[in-house]
Amino acid sequence: MKRLALTLFISLVLTLPVLAKTYKIDPEFSSVRFKVPYMGLTHIHGGFEKFKGKIVTGDDGSIENVTGKIYVKSLYTGNEKRDEYVLSSDVLNVKKTKYITFKTLKVKEEGNQKILVGIVDINGVSGMVYLPLTVKGPVKDKKGKKRIGVSTSLQIDRDKFNMTHNPVVEGVALVGNTVTIELDIQAK
Numbered sequence: 001m002k003r004l005a006l007t008l009f010i011s012l013v014l015t016l017p018v019l020a021k022t023y024k025i026d027p028e029f030s031s032v033r034f035k036v037p038y039m040g041l042t043h044i045h046g047g048f049e050k051f052k053g054k055i056v057t058g059d060d061g062s063i064e065n066v067t068g069k070i071y072v073k074s075l076y077t078g079n080e081k082r083d084e085y086v087l088s089s090d091v092l093n094v095k096k097t098k099y100i101t102f103k104t105l106k107v108k109e110e111g112n113q114k115i116l117v118g119i120v121d122i123n124g125v126s127g128m129v130y131l132p133l134t135v136k137g138p139v140k141d142k143k144g145k146k147r148i149g150v151s152t153s154l155q156i157d158r159d160k161f162n163m164t165h166n167p168v169v170e171g172v173a174l175v176g177n178t179v180t181i182e183l184d185i186q187a188k
Helices: 002-015 080-087
Strands: 021-024 031-038 042-048 051-057 063-071 099-110 113-122 125-140 146-157 178-187
Touching: 021 146, 042 080, 051 146, 051 178, 063 113, 113 146
Parallel strands: none
Antiparallel strands: 021 051, 031 042, 031 178, 051 063, 063 099, 099 113, 113 125, 125 146, 146 178
């Protein structure tokens, strides 16, 4: 009788669907953008065209872990000369820095808000960041694959990541120190 009960229990456990899932970022339906103040008047906007990463959800569908890699050379701002400057040794130093990376340390909750706590590495400097998450899904796409959407934004101080070159014109720094980064990610 015990053997039958044990067999039934094991069969039941093995047939339960596993809800934990690893999603891969789909760059075709995702974006990594930034903006930085320019001369205290406007913002320069840009982004990265090439990036990849994974999002791991738990049995309850909540995000447990995120890793990501942005290819620095894929930077664009809509101005070729400005792109060359940002990729130069004065700012991102693409000759030494191939990637911007992120890895999760933990996920915490503040009220109803999930916050991803992790380490970002930019320009060879690591720093802790807090990413408030907006998560949507999962939903099935037209091929029946599950997809989720994750949005977040954060601000970093570019000086802390060795992006210190900043010409001053008539007493005004050309580029502000606060960089706002926005991630709109779809993963499958």
